[in-house]
Amino acid sequence: MTPYRYPLFKKISLDPNVNLTVLFMSKSAKNRRWKIVENNLGFKYRVLPKIEFNFQGKDLFTYLINYTYPFDFIKNMPDVVISAGWLDFSSQAAFFLCKVFRKKFIIWSESTENEKSWRRSVTLPLVRTIVKYSDACIAVGTRSKEYLKLLGASESKIFVAYSTVNTSFFNQIGHVTKGEKEKLRKRIGLKTNNVILYVGQFIKRKGVDYLVDAYQEVKKKFNDVSLLLVGYGSLKEDLEKRIDNQNINDVFFINHVEPKDMAKIYSLATLFILPSLEETWGLVINEAMAVGLPIVTTDKVGSSVDLVKPGYNGFIVPSADSKALKDSIYKIIKDDTLIKKMSGESKKIIKNFSPELAARQFVNAINFVSN
Numbered sequence: 001m002t003p004y005r006y007p008l009f010k011k012i013s014l015d016p017n018v019n020l021t022v023l024f025m026s027k028s029a030k031n032r033r034w035k036i037v038e039n040n041l042g043f044k045y046r047v048l049p050k051i052e053f054n055f056q057g058k059d060l061f062t063y064l065i066n067y068t069y070p071f072d073f074i075k076n077m078p079d080v081v082i083s084a085g086w087l088d089f090s091s092q093a094a095f096f097l098c099k100v101f102r103k104k105f106i107i108w109s110e111s112t113e114n115e116k117s118w119r120r121s122v123t124l125p126l127v128r129t130i131v132k133y134s135d136a137c138i139a140v141g142t143r144s145k146e147y148l149k150l151l152g153a154s155e156s157k158i159f160v161a162y163s164t165v166n167t168s169f170f171n172q173i174g175h176v177t178k179g180e181k182e183k184l185r186k187r188i189g190l191k192t193n194n195v196i197l198y199v200g201q202f203i204k205r206k207g208v209d210y211l212v213d214a215y216q217e218v219k220k221k222f223n224d225v226s227l228l229l230v231g232y233g234s235l236k237e238d239l240e241k242r243i244d245n246q247n248i249n250d251v252f253f254i255n256h257v258e259p260k261d262m263a264k265i266y267s268l269a270t271l272f273i274l275p276s277l278e279e280t281w282g283l284v285i286n287e288a289m290a291v292g293l294p295i296v297t298t299d300k301v302g303s304s305v306d307l308v309k310p311g312y313n314g315f316i317v318p319s320a321d322s323k324a325l326k327d328s329i330y331k332i333i334k335d336d337t338l339i340k341k342m343s344g345e346s347k348k349i350i351k352n353f354s355p356e357l358a359a360r361q362f363v364n365a366i367n368f369v370s371n
Contacts, residue, residue: 001027001036001047003259004283007166010042011359018366023072025064025090026050035258048072048090061119065089073097080104080366082138085111086130087123095130104369107134110163110280112143113150114300128152135369138362140281143302157368161361162306163281164353170263170290171347185268188252194225194333197269197293199262199284200276202233207275207298212239213322214275216248218329225333226250230257230265266291270339271332276301277319289313289350294342296328307353313345 001024013020022045027036048066055061069090073081074097081098083091086107098105107130120127131137132152139145140163148158176184185191196215200206208229215227229239232255243251257265266272272288272295279301288295289307295314297304298321308314315331317324332338 001038003035003037004165006041006043007355008161008164008358008362009045011355012362013043015359015363018363021045021076021078023048023066023069023090025066025088026052026062029062030054046072063088069093070097074101077101078103080106080369082106082108082362082365084108086127087119092126092130095134099133104135105133106136106138106365106369107131107148108138108140108161109144109148110140110302112147112280112302114143114278114302115280116278136365138365141302141306143305144280159361159365159368161358161365162353163283163286163303164355164358165283165286165290167286167290167350167354170266170287171292176264176267180264181267184264188228188254188268190226190228190250190252190268192224192226192250194222194270195228195268196225196329196333197228197230197266197272197288198274199230199265199272199287200274201231202229202236202239204235205277205279206233207277207319208235208239210320210322210325211273211275212243212248212251214325214329215251216246217322217326218333219249221330222334225270226252228252228254228265228269230254232256262287263291266293269293271296271314271329271342273297273325273329274301275319275325279303286350286353289346292343292347294332294339294346296325296332307349309345309349313342313349 009022012018020043022043024047027047049068051065053063070093081094083094085091095105128151131148137148137153137158139148139158139160145158145160198211202208266288272293274282274285274297276298277300281302285295285303285307295308297308298319299316300319304316308316310316315328317328
């Protein structure tokens with residue numbers, strides 16, 4: 001039950017020709033700390049019983065078996081199934097059940113060519129079959145569309161519903177008063193005028209080590225800057241030790257923050273960094289842009305090609321390249337005029353990435369397979 005998806009499901013549910021029920025495969029996951037709310041979500045849903053198997057790799061991978069799903073399908077017999085992915089039992093079962101009972105199946109994919117893993121290799125024949133014989137495909141952006149085409153999807157049946165958050169919420173809540181901002185800065189311990197922000201898990205594929213390297217070099221040239229790291233994960237303790245041992249100043253950690261409070265954290269920052277070595281999309285970039293932050297991210301982040309216009313609202317750098325990160329951060333942080341320009345561009349660009357527009361593409365895909 002991922003809270004950032006709720007606005008999309010609400011908007012789809014508003015269409016008078018769509019009777020939507022969302023089937024969640026699990027309330028939460030071991031590597032997530034979202035607060036689960038189960039009332040007034042704004043759409044119909046059910047949480048399916050499950051058995052889970054956890055595998056630790058670059059990230060924690062959980063394989064879910066919702067053993068009642070085939071019976072749920074036969075009992076309710078949907079006209080269209082939209083499957084969020086292809087690697088869990090329910091997603092795979094839905095595809096074959098739709099074929100047996102001649103119902104329409106739409107694959108909704110975030111995956112890009114960049115996420116290499118043993119699971120991807122082993123399941124590739126099945127994934128190609130699912131993509132090729134889906135009645136339509138929904139991609140979350142340009143990179144995921146390219147990957148769907150690589151897997152065998154025809155251009156004519158791919159709909160792009162850009163991955164999004166409730167941007168209007170972040171835009172409004174991000175305007176905190178000067179007094180509130182100062183109070184929050186004091187509570188965290190921030191003393192510099194400029195703040196570099198990272199939000200995400202502390203795991204290897206997020207590339208936070210490269211960000212710390214880059215920040216360390218920026219700090220040598222430009223002292224009026226802090227690094228604020230928000231999140232949790234298995235590498236957090238190692239990062240804290242490294243920062244302490246190398247005496248890297250003005251680095252602050254904050255544990256998990258609920259989505260409703262995140263906009264206030266973004267409002268403290270001068271620019272936002274997502275240094276991932278692989279990332280299907282990166283919704284934190286949407287959030288940061290809605291608050292008006294310049295962005296520095298890598299070419300392995302799925303959303304980079306759609307959200308970041310180099311030189312206008314930020315920069316895209318090669319992954320695992322701390323020097324490129326450093327150069328881009330320094331170019332922005334030292335230039336107040338550029339910060340202001342990029343802030344305005346981020347707000348302008350993100351207006352075209354809303355739950356309303358994404359929901360419209362979902363409805364277009366449903367209408368396409370229903371006609």
